[in-house]
Amino acid sequence: MKIGEVARRTGVAPRLVRYYEQQGLLVADRAANGYRTYSEADVERVSRVAGMVRAGIPTRLIKVLLDLEGAQASAEPTCPRTVAEMLAAELDGIEDRLACLTRSRDTIRDVLTRTEHAALLSETAAGAGPAAAR
Amino acid sequence: MKIGEVARRTGVAPRLVRYYEQQGLLVADRAANGYRTYSEADVERVSRVAGMVRAGIPTRLIKVLLDLEGAQASAEPTCPRTVAEMLAAELDGIEDRLACLTRSRDTIRDVLTRTEHAALLSETAAGAGPAAAR
DNA sequence: CTAGAGTTTGACACTGATGTCAATGTCAAG
DNA sequence: CTTGACATTGACATCAGTGTCAAACTCTAG
Numbered sequence: 001m002k003i004g005e006v007a008r009r010t011g012v013a014p015r016l017v018r019y020y021e022q023q024g025l026l027v028a029d030r031a032a033n034g035y036r037t038y039s040e041a042d043v044e045r046v047s048r049v050a051g052m053v054r055a056g057i058p059t060r061l062i063k064v065l066l067d068l069e070g071a072q073a074s075a076e077p078t079c080p081r082t083v084a085e086m087l088a089a090e091l092d093g094i095e096d097r098l099a100c101l102t103r104s105r106d107t108i109r110d111v112l113t114r115t116e117h118a119a120l121l122s123e124t125a126a127g128a129g130p131a132a133a134r
Numbered sequence: 135m136k137i138g139e140v141a142r143r144t145g146v147a148p149r150l151v152r153y154y155e156q157q158g159l160l161v162a163d164r165a166a167n168g169y170r171t172y173s174e175a176d177v178e179r180v181s182r183v184a185g186m187v188r189a190g191i192p193t194r195l196i197k198v199l200l201d202l203e204g205a206q207a208s209a210e211p212t213c214p215r216t217v218a219e220m221l222a223a224e225l226d227g228i229e230d231r232l233a234c235l236t237r238s239r240d241t242i243r244d245v246l247t248r249t250e251h252a253a254l255l256s257e258t259a260a261g262a263g264p265a266a267a268r
Numbered sequence: 269c270t271a272g273a274g275t276t277t278g279a280c281a282c283t284g285a286t287g288t289c290a291a292t293g294t295c296a297a298g
Numbered sequence: 299c300t301t302g303a304c305a306t307t308g309a310c311a312t313c314a315g316t317g318t319c320a321a322a323c324t325c326t327a328g
Contacts, residue, residue: 015287016286034305035305051234053285055232055234057238059285068245084246090242107199111202112222117215136275152276167325168276169274169275192314
């Protein structure tokens with residue numbers, strides 16, 4: 001499929017899909033005419049990238065993470081000490097962000113329920129599960 | 135205390151403390167000489183703001199959230215419908231980010247433990263269990 | 269009094285993520 | 299063939315968050 005469809009299905013602007021590719025987060029095959037062609041897997045990947053970006057994870061780290069997820073399947077312990085340390089540092093940052101976001105989420109929920117606008121919570125994954133992979 | 139000490143204690147550059155104030159996230163008293171003066175509570179607030187910023191929450195929303203936390207204490211249901219809807223929308227975004235971050239965190243932890251670099255996990259607020267930051 | 273550290277404001281620059289626009293190429297439908 | 303929707307690349311603009319520098323002021327120590 002072409003970039004337009006990917007954009008429609010992921011809600012990510014074509015502009016950004018190209019940007020992500022430029023940042024090395026994506027690899028797109030090219031059709032004879034030069035158009036980028038994407039697979040279902042790419043759609044998945046674009047969604048995940050967009051989500052991570054919105055979560056404040058910098059593109060550089062996103063690249064590393066996605067690569068790791070791939071390598072994980074093949075159980076390769078390709079992890080030199082320095083890289084591991086870098087990851088540990090990033091992990092700290094992520095934990096911080098999780099704490100902040102969790103607190104903010106609770107604040108908003110609190111306000112919403114407390115002000116009789118609890119109905120607005122429904123659509124959300126609000127129910128209970130905090131960590132569900134969407 | 136003056137801005138320098140706040141900076142030292144929060145790890146936030148003086149430049150940013152001023153920036154946050156400029157964005158309306160902070161209010162600082164002024165001494166006779168024009169220097170900003172801060173209280174313990176301000177130190178707390180600066181830390182929280184910095185954390186939220188790092189978590190990808192835009193300053194505008196941070197302002198609203200902090201105000202809400204304050205208003206929450208006084209149990210004021212000062213929440214017009216439109217504001218509530220805006221909050222609900224933001225909440226959705228936050229839930230998404232939480233999901234992404236949680237997944238990324240798990241990935242990193244997985245990699246670290248799997249590659250015998252588990253020692254690096256210790257310092258973190260992580261503790262041990264995959265218990266979500268809830 | 270003077271030197272030095274810390275503060276003030278303000279300006280300019282930069283990065284990262286995106287929006288937007290322009291000029292051009294491709295393709296399917298009328 | 300022509301039109302219109304979609305693609306391509308590249309440039310420029312914007313916004314948030316920061317870094318940095320400059321000129322001037324304040325305060326403390328010597």
